[in-house]
Amino acid sequence: xxxxxxxxxxxxxxxxxxxxxxxxxxxxxxxxxxxxxxxxxxxxxxxxxxxxxxxxxxxxxxxxxxxxxxxxxxxxxxxxxxxxxxxxxxxxxxxxxxxxxxxxxxxxxxxxxxxxxxxxxxxxxxxxxxxxxxxxxxxxxxxxxxxxxxxxxxxxxxxxxxxxxxxxxxxxxxxxxxxxxxxxxxxxxxxxxxxxxxxxxxxxxxxxxxxxxxxxxxxxxxxxxxxxxxxxxxxxxxxxxxxxxxxxxxxxxxxxxxxxxxxxxxxxxxxxxxxxxxxxxxxxxxxxxxxxxxxxxxxxxxxxxxxxxxxxxxxxxxxxxxxxxxxxxxxxxxxxxxxxxxxxxxxxxxxxxxxxxxxxxxxxxxx
Amino acid sequence: xxxxxxxxxxxxxxxxxxxxxxxxxxxxxxxxxxxxxxxxxxxxxxxxxxxxxxxxxxxxxxxxxxxxxxxxxxxxxxxxxxxxxxxxxxxxxxxxxxxxxxxxxxxxxxxxxxxxxxxxxxxxxxxxxxxxxxxxxxxxxxxxxxxxxxxxxxxxxxxxxxxxxxxxxxxxxxxxxxxxxxxxxxxxxxxxxxxxxxxxxxxxxxxxxxxxxxxxxxxxxxxxxxxxxxxxxxxxxxxxxxxxxxxxxxxxxxxxxxxxxxxxxxxxxxxxxxxxxxxxxxxxxxxxxxxxxxxxxxxxxxxxxxxxxxxxxxxxxxxxxxxxxxxxxxxxxxxxxxxxxxxxxxxxxxxxxxxxxxxxxxxxxxx
Ligand SMILES: Nc1ncnc2c1ncn2[C@@H]1O[C@H](CSCC[C@H](N)C(=O)O)[C@@H](O)[C@H]1O
Ligand SMILES: Nc1ncnc2c1ncn2[C@@H]1O[C@H](CSCC[C@H](N)C(=O)O)[C@@H](O)[C@H]1O
Numbered sequence: 001x002x003x004x005x006x007x008x009x010x011x012x013x014x015x016x017x018x019x020x021x022x023x024x025x026x027x028x029x030x031x032x033x034x035x036x037x038x039x040x041x042x043x044x045x046x047x048x049x050x051x052x053x054x055x056x057x058x059x060x061x062x063x064x065x066x067x068x069x070x071x072x073x074x075x076x077x078x079x080x081x082x083x084x085x086x087x088x089x090x091x092x093x094x095x096x097x098x099x100x101x102x103x104x105x106x107x108x109x110x111x112x113x114x115x116x117x118x119x120x121x122x123x124x125x126x127x128x129x130x131x132x133x134x135x136x137x138x139x140x141x142x143x144x145x146x147x148x149x150x151x152x153x154x155x156x157x158x159x160x161x162x163x164x165x166x167x168x169x170x171x172x173x174x175x176x177x178x179x180x181x182x183x184x185x186x187x188x189x190x191x192x193x194x195x196x197x198x199x200x201x202x203x204x205x206x207x208x209x210x211x212x213x214x215x216x217x218x219x220x221x222x223x224x225x226x227x228x229x230x231x232x233x234x235x236x237x238x239x240x241x242x243x244x245x246x247x248x249x250x251x252x253x254x255x256x257x258x259x260x261x262x263x264x265x266x267x268x269x270x271x272x273x274x275x276x277x278x279x280x281x282x283x284x285x286x287x288x289x290x291x292x293x294x295x296x297x298x299x300x301x302x303x304x305x306x307x308x309x310x311x312x313x314x315x316x317x318x319x320x321x322x323x324x325x326x327x328x329x330x331x332x333x334x335x336x337x338x339x340x341x342x343x344x345x346x347x348x349x350x351x352x353x354x355x356x357x358x359x360x361x362x363x364x365x366x367x
Numbered sequence: 368x369x370x371x372x373x374x375x376x377x378x379x380x381x382x383x384x385x386x387x388x389x390x391x392x393x394x395x396x397x398x399x400x401x402x403x404x405x406x407x408x409x410x411x412x413x414x415x416x417x418x419x420x421x422x423x424x425x426x427x428x429x430x431x432x433x434x435x436x437x438x439x440x441x442x443x444x445x446x447x448x449x450x451x452x453x454x455x456x457x458x459x460x461x462x463x464x465x466x467x468x469x470x471x472x473x474x475x476x477x478x479x480x481x482x483x484x485x486x487x488x489x490x491x492x493x494x495x496x497x498x499x500x501x502x503x504x505x506x507x508x509x510x511x512x513x514x515x516x517x518x519x520x521x522x523x524x525x526x527x528x529x530x531x532x533x534x535x536x537x538x539x540x541x542x543x544x545x546x547x548x549x550x551x552x553x554x555x556x557x558x559x560x561x562x563x564x565x566x567x568x569x570x571x572x573x574x575x576x577x578x579x580x581x582x583x584x585x586x587x588x589x590x591x592x593x594x595x596x597x598x599x600x601x602x603x604x605x606x607x608x609x610x611x612x613x614x615x616x617x618x619x620x621x622x623x624x625x626x627x628x629x630x631x632x633x634x635x636x637x638x639x640x641x642x643x644x645x646x647x648x649x650x651x652x653x654x655x656x657x658x659x660x661x662x663x664x665x666x667x668x669x670x671x672x673x674x675x676x677x678x679x680x681x682x683x684x685x686x687x688x689x690x691x692x693x694x695x696x697x698x699x700x701x702x703x704x705x706x707x708x709x710x711x712x713x714x715x716x717x718x719x720x721x722x723x724x725x726x727x728x729x730x731x732x733x734x
Contacts, residue, residue: 017384026576027583033569034557043565070567091572098571190401198410200437202400204465205458209393216394 010338012111016085019136019339024086029065032127035305041294042068042127045157045280048290050075052123052155052282059083061112061126061145062138066092066105068125073101080105081121083112083145112145121149125157130339131223132309133163133239133276134331135366137339140248153285156243158278164297165274166235167260167325172222173270173312180217184210218314221343221366224273225307226298232267232319233260235297238274238329244283255330262323269319271312272327272345273298311345311364322352334365341366377705379478383452386503386706391453396432399494402672406434408661409494412524412647413438415657419490419522419649420444428479428493428512429505433459433472435492440468447472448488450479450512479512488516492524497706498590499676500530500606500643501698502733504706507615520652523610525645531664532641533602534627534692539589540637540679547584551577585681587732588710591640592674593665599634599686600627602664605641605696611650622697629690636686638679639694639712640665678712678731689719701732708733 022028032038046053046068054076060069061083069082069092082105084092089109096105108115124146130136146156187209191202238256262269277295282288296306319325326348334340346361389395399405413420413435421443427436430449436459439447449472451459456476463472475482491513497503513523554576558569605623629636644662649655663673686692693715701707713728 011378011380013378014380014384017381026572026579030554030557030576033561036564039565065569065572067565067567071565074566091575094571094575095567095569099568187397190397194400197403198406198434198438199441200434200462201466202432202462204461205393205432208458208461209397212393 015339018337020086023062023064024088026065026088026091029088029091031305033065033067037296037302037304038127038294039067041278041280041292042125042157043071044290045288045292046071046075046125048292049280049282049288051289052157052286053077056122057081057119058123058125059117059121059145059149061124061142062128063092063107064088064127066095066107068127069105069107070096070099070101072123072125073104074099077104077123079119081117082107083115084109085111112141117149120151120154122151122154123157124150124154129161129276129278129306131306132221132274132341132366133161134251134254135309135339135341137333139241139246139251142243143246143248146244153283155283155286157280158294159243159281159283160279161241161243161276162237162278163239163254163274163276164235165238165256165258165272165327165329166231167233167262167269167319168226168230168271168273168310169232169264169267170224170226170230170270170310170312172224172310173268173314173316176217176222176312177314180213183213183217187213215365218312219362219364221274221309221311221364223307224310225303226273226310228298228300231273231298232264232269233262233325236260236327253330253332255328257326257328260325260327262319262325263321264319265321267319268316269313269325269349270316271310273308273310275306275308309366311343311362313345313360313362317349317357319349320352324350326350331366382706385704387453390429390431391455393432393455393458396455396458398672400432400434404663404669404671405494405661408645408647408659409435409492409524410438411657412655412659413442413492415659416647416649416655417442418656419524419653423489424448424486425490425492426450426484426488426512426516428491428509429495430459430474431455431494433462433474435494436472436474437463437466437468439490439492440471441466444471444490446486448484449474450482451476452478479508484516487518487521489518489521490524491517491521496528496643496645496673498673499588499641499708499733500528501618501621502676502706502708504700506608506613506618509610510613510615513611520650522650522653524647525661526610526648526650527646528608528610528643529604529645530606530621530641530643531602532605532623532625532639532694532696533598534600534629534636534686535593535597535638535640535677536599536631536634537591537593537597537637537677537679539591539677540635540681540683543584543589543679544681547580550580550584554580582732585679586730587734588641588676588678590674591677592670593640593677595665595667598640598665599631599636600629600692603627603694620697620699622695624693624695627692627694629686629692630688631686632688634686635683636680636692636716637683638677640675640677642673642675676733678710678729680712680727680729684716684724686716687719691717693717698733 063082436449
């Protein structure tokens with residue numbers, strides 16, 4: 001057990017088995033490196049703001065393949081510390097060399113929480129965003145690095161982040177309900193067969209099996225790249241983060257109350273979608289020349305590997321243009337794994353006619 | 368870190384994250400409970416040999432849903448200790464109650480290595496077999512339980528186990544080779560794109576990416592239920608285990624040299640398949656009335672959830688009836704995870720004509 005910057009304690013070996021292990025595969029790094037929306041945003045942020053990097057000391061938190069460290073060097077950094085927890089650090093080192101920036105970029109294998117740098121830094125660059133922004137809880141490590149290594153007038157790349165939620169329609173809800181129903185009817189024949197062939201009554205587990213499958217099919221959020229037409233009401237910002245000042249306490253629980261006006265007629269409210277954007281604005285004293293946005297909102301062209309997280313309502317209510325939703329949202333970390341999330345949506349539907357429906361609460365898991 | 372019966376040391380939390388976690392799902396237990404070959408074998412072994420259970424004390428190592436413990440009670444056991452490492456123990460307890468054997472079966476949640484029983488036992492029953500018998504290394508825990516809790520004249524259910532290997536033909540080899548080739552051509556366009564759009568040369572990682580994908584597509588053994596016609600030469604037993612006497616040292620490394628005669632003409636030697644069988648023979652002093660076999664060999668009807676493990680040769684040689692293969696097999700535990708295996712096949716092909724081909728060695732991973 002080890003004590004982390006955030007005050008909670010996490011077993012390192014377990015965290016590696018559950019989380020870091022996937023980042024040790026080039027296959028996975030390549031997936032991120034092939035995300036054009038992501039890549040263009042960081043590339044433009046760095047090269048359209050070379051003055052933030054020229055002759056500066058940069059820290060790349062979680063360098064992975066080393067890409068952001070290499071760009072920082074190419075943009076003129078004097079020194080780049082590129083820290084990576086997994087064996088991917090070795091590949092980053094090769095890549096740094098092959099791209100002739102080994103005099104500037106120093107790759108350090110280790111958790112950022114355990115690493116000692118010889119100096120404080122002017123810029124922290126990091127791609128720490130998980131599904132729906134906060135899954136993976138990697139921003140904790142960036143906060144830790146900032147509080148420990150960033151100079152008082154230093155800046156964060158990205159500098160700001162926001163979480164969004166919108167009501168949506170989707171065929172996924174019916175599909176998952178169908179999958180759940182087949183799993184249950186399959187269970188009932190299993191119970192019957194086991195009694196017949198093996199003299200054991202499994203019915204005592206039916207309730208537990210239903211709960212397990214409800215969690216899996218109905219309450220676990222889904223990855224999806226939605227079409228903008230699937231958004232059926234006004235989206236809301238549920239969280240704004242200033243990366244220069246946010247604390248772990250600010251992000252540990254996210255709660256928001258918002259309204260959304262349904263703007264599509266005769267449709268189904270299948271559920272809610274959550275996504276995020278981040279901005280590269282430099283700092284107040286030293287703003288970006290050109291402000292870059294990276295958004296993972298539903299789009300007809302700009303798919304990202306993050307997509308959106310979709311939370312399905314069962315059963316899905318019918319809604320109409322002019323209806324309005326009052327929504328309470330809350331998200332906290334899973335007790336078993338601090339990198340996963342428990343989410344709750346409570347909504348109240350008020351029809352254009354004025355009729356109010358009772359408040360309905362649904363719990364979800366981001367796995 | 369904790370010291371295990373086998374002398375090696377394994378972090379419990381990591382072992383739980385990597386291994387035990389799946390057994391905590393009813394979904395997974397149900398998969399095993401739906402395997403008719405497996406179920407019939409244990410059911411027949413117990414109920415055709417009730418004299419081994421009548422008024423006896425039984426230990427079920429890894430009781431899962433509790434099925435083997437319940438059968439042992441139904442067969443007349445005086446007392447059954449049903450030990451299960453995961454939360455599945457709670458479901459086992461419910462099932463025991465619902466089947467009216469709670470006076471006989473005591474479910475204990477914990478690793479068998481940590482549990483204290485009030486008495487020694489007459490019978491150890493356990494379903495500990497993984498893919499190709501030894502994957503999961505769960506037999507270590509059964510050995511530990513036997514050495515600690517089995518009475519001197521006690522018996523093991525199952526009592527014996529064997530590992531088999533045979534040369535096979537399969538379309539999987541070409542398919543995986545195709546998947547590997549697409550992954551690599553995809554990589555080359557990725558390298559070109561990254562240079563063009565982002566000014567970074569990724570070619571330094573081509574070798575590592577190839578190795579990662581070779582491991583994944585070509586060197587990792589595959590789960591498959593083969594048709595008996597796919598066996599192209601005589602199968603060989605490469606390991607026999609007496610569950611009453613085997614030690615962890617006996618199973619830590621498995622090595623064998625064997626011959627196989629090709630008995631199909633004009634075919635491809637796509638690779639080798641490995642499977643196992645176990646037997647329920649009681650003990651020497653107290654043999655089974657009717658000896659039951661559980662086999663996972665290729666079959667036209669009796670599919671098991673274990674299937675066979677398939678090890679593909681790239682490139683696959685052509686073989687003919689009358690050719691013979693001299694094969695050296697060795698298997699040891701993966702350094703990173705003692706429940707996974709590293710395998711090596713070295714074979715020499717001697718044609719019916721007398722022509723000898725040079726020995727070829729291939730390494731594989733059972734993941
Ligand atoms: N606490 C920590 N210390 C060091 N590396 C970390 C870390 N938490 C996450 N990481 C690493 O951060 C990376 C995030 S993925 C981003 C990789 C790279 N910067 C890119 O933009 O392509 C992963 O490689 C992960 O292993
Ligand atoms: N060292 C150990 N101590 C206790 N339980 C263990 C164990 N190693 C594995 N197990 C449990 O053993 C089970 C093996 S699967 C077999 C389950 C059940 N006996 C049946 O036949 O259907 C799993 O539930 C696993 O969690």
